[in-house]
Amino acid sequence: MIPLHGRAAWIGYGVVALAILFIVGPTAWIFLNSIKYQIAIYSGAWVFEPTLDNYIDVLFSRRSDLVHNLWNSFVVAGLSTVAVLVVGSLGAYGVHRWFRSRLFAKLLMGWVLIFHMIPVITLVGPWYLFFQSLGLYNTLLALVLTHITINLPMTMWIMLTYFNEVPTELREAATIDGCGDFTTFRRIILPLVGPGLVSSGILSFVFSWNEFAIALNLTARDTATVPVAIARFAQQFEIQHAQMAASSMIAIVPALLLMVFGQRFIVRGLTTGAVK
Amino acid sequence: MKFQFATAFAAASALAFAAAGPAAAQAPFADVGKHPEISILINSSPWFSGFEKAVDLYEKQTGNKVKLDVTPYGGMLEKARNAVRAANSPYDILNLDALWTIEFYEGSFLKPFAEIDQGFALPAGVLTFEDSNYWNAQRRWRTRDGGQLMGYSPNGNIHVLYYRDDLLKQAGLQPPKTWDDVSAICQKLKNPPGMYGFVTRGEKGNPIRYDWTPFLQGAGGSIVKAPQDGDYTVTINSPQAKQALDKYIELQKNCAPPNVGVIGQGDVIQLLATGRAAQGLAVIAAWSTFDDRQKSAVVGKINTAVVPAFAGRNPGVAIGNWVFAVPKNVSAERQRGALAFSRWFLTAGAQRAYAEAGGIPVRSDTFASDLAAKPEFRWMKAYLDSQQFARQELGYAEGAQVEAVLGLRLNQALIGEMSSARALNTAAREIEEIFQRGGRRTGKLDALPE
Amino acid sequence: MKDDFLNRTFRHWSMWPCLAFLLVLSVYPVLQLVPMALSTIKITGEGTFWTYSPRRNLDLLLGDAVLRDAVVNTLVFVVLSVAIEMVLGFFAALFIACMPRGRNFARTVMILPILLPAVAIGSMWKLMFNYDFGLFNQMVGVIGLDPINWLGDTRWALLSVVIVDVWHWTPFVFLILFASIETLPQDVLEAGRVDGATAWQMISLIILPLLGPALAVAALFRAIVAFKAFDQVYLLTSGGPGTSTELLSLHLNRVFFEQNQLGYGAMLSLTIIAVIVATLAVGKWSASQIERKRMGQ
Structure with missing residues (x-):
């Protein structure tokens, strides 16, 4: 992009600062709650005695499996993201390359949209019975498979827009140079749609990381993911805001790290592919 | 029994x-x-x-x-x-x-x-x-x-009445036995926004339906006539139910914060635990908060009493x-x-x-x-x-549907979108339809004058 | 070379994986909604009993006392939230992409809200909106105004719910648009600048048209997810006070889940899908009208 200068730059920085304040303000406020005792949260106090008790409680108390939940979430979100990127970009490329402007392509892309519109509570019942009958209830595999499926529509649509942007000449040139279909896809096309893979990867990861309804239905204590664990702090007659804030803060950190490194991993994987 | x-x-x-x-x-x-x-x-x-x-x-x-x-x-x-x-x-x-x-x-x-x-x-x-x-x-x-x-x-x-023991004693007041006592204590002690006289839930759905039930039962009202005998005649638009709703709304309007229409369990506990409410109607499960130093500014100062009654009647206590x-x-x-x-x-x-x-x-x-x-x-x-x-209330298969109707209509009466009589008449009509669809023996009382 | 085999067969198998997932996990639950919507379903320990009763479910739909409010509120909620998110997300992406330094930091910070679980967002924002103790009324108090009844006043409640949605989901729009802006062809932008285009001309004549597909995908998916918004609104207001924040998703949850009315619930699900499709069609049509007008200029 074109760097801004002079007055425009000041306006730009002003807008960015405001946006960041709007986004960060509430997040910082949640962080403050994580180091308060519940009574300080209740009274909305700005002067309070900071404490790490909430973090200690959610990490180490007997009742807590948060570390284990984090591991489950890490496995599910990680695996399902990698898989949905592979499955989704292959599918979108197929639609783009071989089924373009055909009825089938339209039907498929329409179907995934309709599927995406279905309220999740009507899905979880059938899915629970399906995985139970396969003996996959209470396994991370069931969760990985369902998360791939729910993230497929978004991934395919995002990737399709990126594939459509790739100039046709590039592909034709590769074919003339003797590259086969797969080699062209892997060595020429994919490196060009890297930003698309990164953004759909980040979004799939985040959706899987925070997905609650399916995880609740398909898991039990050993396989519960972070959102299910955090929802336990919203009890019938009492919300434990302090613990909820602390565990939410803890859950953000690995997600952020994974996204930063995962992004590099994707970009590097693509560029080494292109160089070879 | x-x-x-x-x-x-x-x-x-x-x-x-x-x-x-x-x-x-x-x-x-x-x-x-x-x-x-x-x-x-x-x-x-x-x-x-x-x-x-x-x-x-x-x-x-x-x-x-x-x-x-x-x-x-x-x-x-x-x-x-x-x-x-x-x-x-x-x-x-x-x-x-x-x-x-x-x-x-x-x-x-x-x-x-x-x-x-x-x-x-x-x-x-x-x-x-x-x-x-x-x-x-x-x-x-x-x-x-x-x-x-x-x-x-x-x-x-079950419901109990939570009250500030220390404040009542200071003011020389007895723990309330009737809703009129609650009203009187509220008038004496309230000083909003620093101190509200009485709080309970008003949030749409189960919260308002459940927390209003002690008023309904205490006034001698009921939702249906005799479900235990298969008589599902809807009685929610009775004068007793109206008295219960009017009392509930009066207390909420005079004593609770202005956001009554969305007050949920968290808010009730928050107001009591921070010492900003003198009395509150809530379930016994809330108790554990008030004596916990990490959660409460009123440790040792809150006590419980049986839910207040309407004068001359038994109290209503919802399970x-x-x-x-x-x-x-x-x-x-x-x-x-x-x-x-x-x-x-x-x-x-x-x-x-x-x-x-x-x-x-x-x-x-x-x-x-x-x-x-x-x-x-x-x-x-x-x-x-x-x-x-x-x-117990709602001990029938249609319970959740009846609760949805009441949860909405009571809330609308509380925030002033309709009068209490109209809310109860509407609810009665809708509940009767639910029982008709369920194939129950049903009917309803004559509409309250609106 | 081992790629030879893959090369020869690629056009045949590239679609298989995604078709397999969709066939196994999406076809059955989606198609099942149709017979469900036409039936009354009773699940017992002895088995599941279906009674064909399309009339009954249709009557329920037509006689549903809160459905109309729910449709109107949902449309207002979706249009307001998505419009604000698109505008904010676009400008945030544009300006951050133009920053000479700190882009990665800004991007990381901008996506914080979508990392938080919905239950935490709902509970924490409820505290922030609290009449007596909340952050916002503290701020309002500092300015010297009277406290605002954010969630308890029927005039404010839907707007408050929109604010939370905007905070939560602007990062989504931002992420998609930011990636697209970074891959805009530099030569075209450079040419525009050399020709002396003003900032506004750059945006409206060059950047927006180039971003068209990304904008469409962001709006499309944002709208679909907004139509299904549930957890936060449920925790903030449960659809109240009155029906002021009642949404289709909340109503569906009540019918399908709390009341266990599977048949009528399926009918409501199909209604929601129909409303989404209709809205998207209107959205697409108006976008094409705008496009045509611009081309005509």
Whole structure:
């Protein structure tokens, strides 16, 4: 992009600062709650005695499996993201390359949209019975498979827009140079749609990381993911805001790290592919 | 049956006050034998840690293993339904909110205790919360009269009135006995926004329906005429119900914060715990917050009383209990394991351990024991005194639909979108339609003048 | 070369994986909604009993006292939230992409809200909106105004719910647009600058048209997810006070889940899908009208 200068730059920085304040303000406020005792949260106090008790409680108390939940979430979100990127970009490329402007392509892309519109509570019942009958209830595999499926529509649509942007000449040139279909896809096309893979990867990861309804239905204590664990702090007659804030803060950190490194991993994987 | 309850409690309480002290009987635990590991679906809640400690004690005493799947409250119904609808339930004991039990009883998803063990009987003095753990399939009603024992309560929530002991004493006031007392205390002590006179939930849905129920019952009103006899004539638009709603709205308008229409449990606890409310109507489960220094600015200053009454009437106390039940689709061996745990858990010894660890026990003799005399258990007397007035509502298959209607119309009356008479008339019409669709014998009272 | 085989067969198998997932996990639950919507369903320990009753479900739909409010509120909620998110997300992406330094930091910070679980967002924002103790009324108090009844006043409640949605989901729009802006062809932008285009001309004549597909995908998916918004609104207001924040998703949850009315619930699900499709069609049509007008200029 074109760097801004002079007055425009000041306006730009002003807008960015405001946006960041709007986004960060509430997040910082949640962080403050994580180091308060519940009574300080209740009274909305700005002067309070900071404490790490909430973090200690959610990490180490007997009742807590948060570390284990984090591991489950890490496995599910990680695996399902990698898989949905592979499955989704292959599918979108197929639609783009071989089924373009055909009825089938339209039907498929329409179907995934309709599927995406279905309220999740009507899905979880059938899915629970399906995985139970396969003996996959209470396994991370069931969760990985369902998360791939729910993230497929978004991934395919995002990737399709990126594939459509790739100039046709590039592909034709590769074919003339003797590259086969797969080699062209892997060595020429994919490196060009890297930003698309990164953004759909980040979004799939985040959706899987925070997905609650399916995880609740398909898991039990050993396989519960972070959102299910955090929802336990919203009890019938009492919300434990302090613990909820602390565990939410803890859950953000690995997600952020994974996204930063995962992004590099994707970009590097693509560029080494292109160089070879 | 009600009479039996009342006398049992009266007798038990009398005994308790006579025998208070270390000499109170430490009833033994039961020896229930060796059983395979069982798994319990249970929600996180203020009483969970007490339950967990009781389970630890069970494992230690018997060597039997118990797995607890602690689930968010919002996910309990889904997981319980999944469990009973599948070929094999992953759970051997399900914790069911009393409002959901009808679906599970009527769908015959559960194993009656007598079919697991002919000889199983609830110990005397175990609270049944209006027989919420019995099911009479023929009458489609929860009653021990001709009904089968389907489970028992691990926890019984009822309403109590919370009040600021210190403030009332300072002002020379007695704890309120009637809603007019509540009004008078509110007028004396309120100083908003620093101090509200009275708070309770007004949030749409279950919150307002449940927290208004003590007013309805206390005024002598009801939702339907005699559901226990199959008479589903809708009586929600009676003059008594209107009196109850008007009183509720008057108190909310005069004493509570301006956002009454969305006040939920969290807000009620927040206002009481920060010392910004002088009185509040809430369930006993909220208690654990107020004596906890990390959560409360009013430690030791709050006390409980039986829900206030309308002058010259008995108070209304709404039950919101849980029921432990055993699904049909688990092996006989595990069903016996579940029953063994239940037998142990209902012993006086286990109930006492449960109470001491922060649970709300379900044996009347535990409430009447020396525990009740300790300051940290000062809520026990009001709880026990309330039992004789405690009533279930919505004990029919259409309960959730009726609650949705009431939850909306009451809330609209509270925020002034419609008059109380119009809200009740509308609700009556809608509830009658629900029962008509369900094929019940129904009808409704003449509309209130709007 | 081992790629030979893959090369020869690629056009045949590239679609298989995604078709397999969709066939196994999406076809059955989606198609099942149709017979469900036409029936009354009773699940018991003895089995599941279906009664064909399309009339009954249709009557329920037509006689549903809160459905109309729910449709109107949902449309207002979706249009307001998505419009604000698109505008904010676009400008945030544009300006951050133009920053000479700190882009990665800004991007990381901008996506914080979508990392938080919905239950935490709902509970924490409820505290922030609290009348007596909340952050916002504290701020309002500092300015010297009277406290605002954010969630308890029927005039404010839907707007408050929109604010939370905007905070939560602007990062989604931002992420998609930021990636697209970074891959805009530099030569075209450079040419525009050399020709002396003003900032506004750059945006409206060059950047927006180039971003067309990304904008469409962001709006499409944002709208679909907004139609299904549930957890936060449920925790903030439960659809109240009155029906002021009642949404289709909340109503569906009540019918399908709390009341266990599977048949009518399926009918409501199909209604929601129909409303989404209709809205998207209108959105697409108006976008094409705008496009045509611009081309005509």
